[in-house]
Amino acid sequence: MGLLFILPVTAIAIAVIVGTFRRLRLVGAGRRWWILFGLLCAAGLGVGYWFGSHFAYQPNAATKILGMPIPNTISRMQDGKWADSPSLPDVLSWLANLTNVLSGVALVLLPLGVASVCIELRDDIRVRREQPPST
Numbered sequence: 001m002g003l004l005f006i007l008p009v010t011a012i013a014i015a016v017i018v019g020t021f022r023r024l025r026l027v028g029a030g031r032r033w034w035i036l037f038g039l040l041c042a043a044g045l046g047v048g049y050w051f052g053s054h055f056a057y058q059p060n061a062a063t064k065i066l067g068m069p070i071p072n073t074i075s076r077m078q079d080g081k082w083a084d085s086p087s088l089p090d091v092l093s094w095l096a097n098l099t100n101v102l103s104g105v106a107l108v109l110l111p112l113g114v115a116s117v118c119i120e121l122r123d124d125i126r127v128r129r130e131q132p133p134s135t
Helices: 003-026 031-053 090-130
Strands: 056-060 063-066 073-078 081-084
Touching: 003 031, 003 090, 031 090
Parallel strands: none
Antiparallel strands: 056 063, 063 073, 073 081
């Protein structure tokens, strides 16, 4: 059941990362863009690690969830103490952590991907303005 949620989130994160890389190659990004890409990937690894291992939230008073977008641990309040639910199998836990890290990288790279799309659109508009209309 966990794979039904983990695999699509992983696929979306990989699509954002690879799509940003390809778009930067397509627009012929300069050295500064690639340095920014590398720095953002490194920052995204840190953000993804933090999301997966330190980010906790409470959707209600009796439930506490650790990890985002894939929960690593779900705790419930029982007799005034937090009791962890049974943990995921090792393979699913490893995939959940990987997905959390990839999601952090994708989240940090998203503005760069949007900027590269804007650059491509700007270049297309510039080329259309320079070409005379064909009749």
